[in-house]
Amino acid sequence: MAKSASPQKSPAKTSKAASAPLIPNRERPEEPKRFLADKEALLAFYREMLLIRRFEEKAGQLYGLGLIGGFCHLYIGQEAVVVGLQSAIKPGKDSVITGYRDHGHMLACGIDPNIVMAELTGREAGISRGKGGSMHMFSVEHGFYGGHGIVGAQVSLGAGLAFGHKYKEDGGVCLSYFGDGAANQGQVYESFNMAELWKLPVIFVIENNQYAMGTSVNRASSEDQLYKRGESFRIPGIQVDGMDVLAVRGAAEVAVEWVRSGKGPILLEMKTYRYRGHSMSDPAKYRSRDEVQEVREKSDPIERAKAELLEFGVKEEELKTLDKEIRKIVSEAADFAETSPEPDVKELYTDILVEQY
Amino acid sequence: MATELKMPALSPTMEEGTLARWLVKEGDEVSSGDIIAEIETDKATMEFETIDEGTIGSLMVEEGTDNVKVGTVIAVLIGEDEDAICAAAPDQKLEGDAMHSPADVGRSDKIIVPEITLRKDDPDVPEGTAMNSLTVREALRDAMAEEMRKDDRVFVMGEEVAEYQGAYKVTQGLLAEFGDKRVIDTPITEHGFAGIGSGAAMGGLKPVVEFMTFNFAMQAIDHIINSAAKTNYMSGGQMRCPIVFRGPNGSASRVGAQHSQNYAPWYASVPGLIVLSPYDAADAKGLLKAAIQSEDPVVFLENEMLYGRSFDVPDLDDHTLPIGKARIMREGSDVTIVSYSIGVGLSLEAADALSAQGIEAEVIDLRTIRPLDKETILNSLAKTNNMIVAEEGWHVCSVSSEIVSICMEEGFDDLDAPVTRVANENVPMPYAANLEALAIITATKIVDATLKLLNK
Numbered sequence: 001m002a003k004s005a006s007p008q009k010s011p012a013k014t015s016k017a018a019s020a021p022l023i024p025n026r027e028r029p030e031e032p033k034r035f036l037a038d039k040e041a042l043l044a045f046y047r048e049m050l051l052i053r054r055f056e057e058k059a060g061q062l063y064g065l066g067l068i069g070g071f072c073h074l075y076i077g078q079e080a081v082v083v084g085l086q087s088a089i090k091p092g093k094d095s096v097i098t099g100y101r102d103h104g105h106m107l108a109c110g111i112d113p114n115i116v117m118a119e120l121t122g123r124e125a126g127i128s129r130g131k132g133g134s135m136h137m138f139s140v141e142h143g144f145y146g147g148h149g150i151v152g153a154q155v156s157l158g159a160g161l162a163f164g165h166k167y168k169e170d171g172g173v174c175l176s177y178f179g180d181g182a183a184n185q186g187q188v189y190e191s192f193n194m195a196e197l198w199k200l201p202v203i204f205v206i207e208n209n210q211y212a213m214g215t216s217v218n219r220a221s222s223e224d225q226l227y228k229r230g231e232s233f234r235i236p237g238i239q240v241d242g243m244d245v246l247a248v249r250g251a252a253e254v255a256v257e258w259v260r261s262g263k264g265p266i267l268l269e270m271k272t273y274r275y276r277g278h279s280m281s282d283p284a285k286y287r288s289r290d291e292v293q294e295v296r297e298k299s300d301p302i303e304r305a306k307a308e309l310l311e312f313g314v315k316e317e318e319l320k321t322l323d324k325e326i327r328k329i330v331s332e333a334a335d336f337a338e339t340s341p342e343p344d345v346k347e348l349y350t351d352i353l354v355e356q357y
Numbered sequence: 358m359a360t361e362l363k364m365p366a367l368s369p370t371m372e373e374g375t376l377a378r379w380l381v382k383e384g385d386e387v388s389s390g391d392i393i394a395e396i397e398t399d400k401a402t403m404e405f406e407t408i409d410e411g412t413i414g415s416l417m418v419e420e421g422t423d424n425v426k427v428g429t430v431i432a433v434l435i436g437e438d439e440d441a442i443c444a445a446a447p448d449q450k451l452e453g454d455a456m457h458s459p460a461d462v463g464r465s466d467k468i469i470v471p472e473i474t475l476r477k478d479d480p481d482v483p484e485g486t487a488m489n490s491l492t493v494r495e496a497l498r499d500a501m502a503e504e505m506r507k508d509d510r511v512f513v514m515g516e517e518v519a520e521y522q523g524a525y526k527v528t529q530g531l532l533a534e535f536g537d538k539r540v541i542d543t544p545i546t547e548h549g550f551a552g553i554g555s556g557a558a559m560g561g562l563k564p565v566v567e568f569m570t571f572n573f574a575m576q577a578i579d580h581i582i583n584s585a586a587k588t589n590y591m592s593g594g595q596m597r598c599p600i601v602f603r604g605p606n607g608s609a610s611r612v613g614a615q616h617s618q619n620y621a622p623w624y625a626s627v628p629g630l631i632v633l634s635p636y637d638a639a640d641a642k643g644l645l646k647a648a649i650q651s652e653d654p655v656v657f658l659e660n661e662m663l664y665g666r667s668f669d670v671p672d673l674d675d676h677t678l679p680i681g682k683a684r685i686m687r688e689g690s691d692v693t694i695v696s697y698s699i700g701v702g703l704s705l706e707a708a709d710a711l712s713a714q715g716i717e718a719e720v721i722d723l724r725t726i727r728p729l730d731k732e733t734i735l736n737s738l739a740k741t742n743n744m745i746v747a748e749e750g751w752h753v754c755s756v757s758s759e760i761v762s763i764c765m766e767e768g769f770d771d772l773d774a775p776v777t778r779v780a781n782e783n784v785p786m787p788y789a790a791n792l793e794a795l796a797i798i799t800a801t802k803i804v805d806a807t808l809k810l811l812n813k
Contacts, residue, residue, distance in 0.1 A: 060408065063365070071369070126593075130593075131593055138592035145596065150583050153583065156549050159553045160556020161556045167512065187548040198541075280367060281367055284404075289392070353631070355651055357680040357725070
């Protein structure tokens with residue numbers, strides 16, 4: 001195929017550039033504002049964050065009792081990230097994908113806690129019929145595409161889901177969550193490049209909880225301001241207080257608008273913190289107890305929302321009642337997960353392939 | 358109402374541990390998240406948090422106690438109100454072994470391997486159907502084009518597949534017909550685009566991902582196996598990954614060790630994948646169409662040396678072949694030669710040479726490497742009682758090893774002699790022309806091995 005030669009741009013045009021002030025040479029998203037939540041909206045965020053926290057505490061307890069095996073990565077401390085972001089997207093239209101620290105994402109997608117917990121205990125009623133486990137859970141119905149055990153894989157896969165939205169012209173966007181550890185994987189940058197090149201509707205969310213297993217961001221990342229990691233691919237990046245659900249929601253709105261309007265991907269770095277170890281069997285000796293305690297006391301996302309709710313005039317008693325209600329939901333999920341039967345042995349050989357040959 | 362706090366399992370393998378230190382004393386108020394004890398496991402010292410609120414009633418195990426079994430009550434927490442009831446309720450059901458054996462009485466633990474009964478034969482090619490002489494390259498292109506016309510979810514992605522028309526010209530003309538939305542040039546980033554393809558498949562599209570060669574798919578093998586092959590199983594059948602990974606595989610010509618390798622055995626060992634490796638143009642077309650139509654992830658292994666060879670292809674509207682069905686290329690009664698891909702041509706050549714010496718060989722083209730068509734292999738063995746497996750690749754842990762095992766396990770009584778494997782030499786592919794020629798399987802090597810097998 002012959003291509004017509006395109007004329008070279010005249011260099012004269014840029015001769016003034018050297019003395020010109022540094023101005024962005026391309027459009028950037030506006031600076032996000034903290035979301036102005038009314039009482040009901042904030043109460044809904046609070047409720048969801050509390051559900052994730054109580055669910056994860058219970059999962060930790062069931063692990064301790066031997067009911068959950070293998071690896072189990074808890075989301076405690078990071079609740080504001082997924083609650084704020086998920087509240088800004090459209091269920092049924094948009095898609096979500098994450099790594100193995102996925103329980104919170106599933107609850108925030110509106111998936112029944114019972115079947116999530118039953119998957120954790122490896123039972124037939126689990127969302128993957130007990131065959132996936134903590135790290136491998138999916139709900140196509142809720143637009144939740146996993147639940148992936150390989151660090152960074154979900155970044156390429158998420159770009160692929162976004163590719164699908166664009167290809168099908170269904171108006172959807174993909175939220176692809178990954179951690180500060182995954183942010184150093186090569187395929188992340190392969191995917192950044194293609195996502196921007198092809199203007200894929202994907203929001204890359206780095207959940208920077210400060211530690212990739214036992215390695216702090218500073219020990220693993222030459223550029224530790226992770227929101228800048230997309231800039232050389234022309235993907236705009238925004239750093240967000242991931243311990244403040246309203247700041248997260250505010251940033252989510254900017255990101256969703258940017259991506260949905262066809263401007264290509266955007267990168268959000270959520271500065272957050274995990275209170276528990278990397279997985280249940282991580283003794284977390286790479287940080288001091290004081291460090292964890294300080295975050296809990298000063299920046300806890302749930303306590304912060306609670307303080308604002310009290311300012312709205314919500315009574316302590318109401319919040320206590322809410323906590324009881326959530327503890328009951330979680331207890332029932334645990335009961336369900338413990339009493340459901342294990343998968344039938346015939347399930348061993350099901351769902352390997354879709355078709356018969 | 359009291360809540361019993363039990364010795365937790367803090368690693369996948371922990372059965373008992375040491376209660377190293379209490380960080381609370383009886384009468385202390387605690388709330389969820391408070392660290393109450395340090396526990397030494399087989400691997401590390403861990404902090405034990407309470408998830409309940411209340412007052413420490415009593416500490417049941419003294420600090421410093423070794424070998425505390427997982428599940429032992431180590432403390433009792435007195436709740437302020439009925440909160441504790443919810444928290445305690447499930448625990449009470451978890452005495453002793455009960456917690457490891459859910460209610461599943463009456464279940465058989467026998468492993469049930471489903472019998473696959475639907476084995477379709479090749480569709481009949483009606484009498485008088487015209488035959489077109491096509492190269493393998495053209496047949497592959499036609500297969501993609503036909504499926505793309507039928508199903509707008511199908512798209513092709515890879516390095517140089519669009520503007521350049523394919524590194525080996527397999528995608529020639531596709532860009533012109535389908536445009537750059539469906540024929541997509543990628544950067545040289547196999548891991549990334551194999552992941553993007555897999556994600557697109559999970560999201561409902563049907564990608565055909567071309568690897569310039571399967572040697573480069575090594576960069577992407579994580580997505581092929583961990584993302585594409587296992588998702589359906591891990592999701593309990595709800596999330597599929599209908600994708601085709603295709604490209605040339607095996608030795609080419611003088612491209613050296615890193616570009617001359619047969620990956621069929623690698624992929625064929627993975628449950629959840631379909632592995633196809635056609636020989637001639639008709640099969641290349643019919644099987645690639647089947648691969649694209651399939652709801653499962655398919656690894657489709659082509660061969661660069663065969664791209665330019667011409668074969669008859671039936672001129673039908675829809676020449677789709679069944680997956681999982683081998684093909685008898687030549688009938689014979691004295692010995693069976695099983696092969697696939699470029700090895701089939703060598704086997705046919707060998708069969709002609711053997712026939713000149715009065716030996717009639719039956720030649721089987723496997724076509725599908727996973728799932729293997731055991732029935733066709735074993736039926737032929739029962740007929741000839743002698744088997745050669747010819748494979749362009751290493752023989753250690755290979756497709757031929759698998760066929761030897763099948764003959765041992767399921768066709769032992771039909772064997773007059775041990776199955777013989779004819780394959781490449783057990784070395785990285787040398788570059789030097791003479792050494793390369795020595796390293797690769799040839800028709801002569803198949804003939805020699807057959808004569809030896811038959812004591813001729």
